[in-house]
Amino acid sequence: MVNRHVVGAHYGLRDWLVQRVTAVVMLVYTVGILAFLLLAADASFESWQALFAHTWVKVLTTVSVGALLWHAWVGVRDIWMDYVQHLGVRLTLHVLTILWLLGSFIYSIHVVWGA
Numbered sequence: 001m002v003n004r005h006v007v008g009a010h011y012g013l014r015d016w017l018v019q020r021v022t023a024v025v026m027l028v029y030t031v032g033i034l035a036f037l038l039l040a041a042d043a044s045f046e047s048w049q050a051l052f053a054h055t056w057v058k059v060l061t062t063v064s065v066g067a068l069l070w071h072a073w074v075g076v077r078d079i080w081m082d083y084v085q086h087l088g089v090r091l092t093l094h095v096l097t098i099l100w101l102l103g104s105f106i107y108s109i110h111v112v113w114g115a
Contacts, residue, residue, distance in 0.1 A: 015078070018070060022068070022070050022071035022074075025064060026067055029060060029061070029063075032060070058112050058113055061108075061112050062109060062112055065112075066105065069101045069105055073097065076097050077097070080093045080094060080097070
């Protein structure tokens with residue numbers, strides 16, 4: 001009997017769990033925003049400003065954007081790993097994806113917490 005050591009087998013379960021947890025975070029945030037839209041009698045710019053003036057809303061928004069970007073990273077990384085065979089091209093796509101997602105996160109912080 002040959003004793004086989006499988007490398008990287010833990011990624012599947014972790015990535016599956018990350019996808020589910022981040023999806024739940026995004027769902028809860030989306031339901032909250034939709035509830036605000038439906039229940040707000042006057043969904044004006046001022047009411048949105050008043051909602052986002054609360055620190056807890058800014059924190060929840062930042063966490064939700066982080067969950068969205070992590071969710072996107074796992075999905076796009078899997079696409080690159082499954083369909084791009086050339087190692088150099090795959091590495092380049094991974095780096096460009098990380099830079100894009102990091103830039104998106106920094107910009108979202110600027111928008112939500114900005115001046």
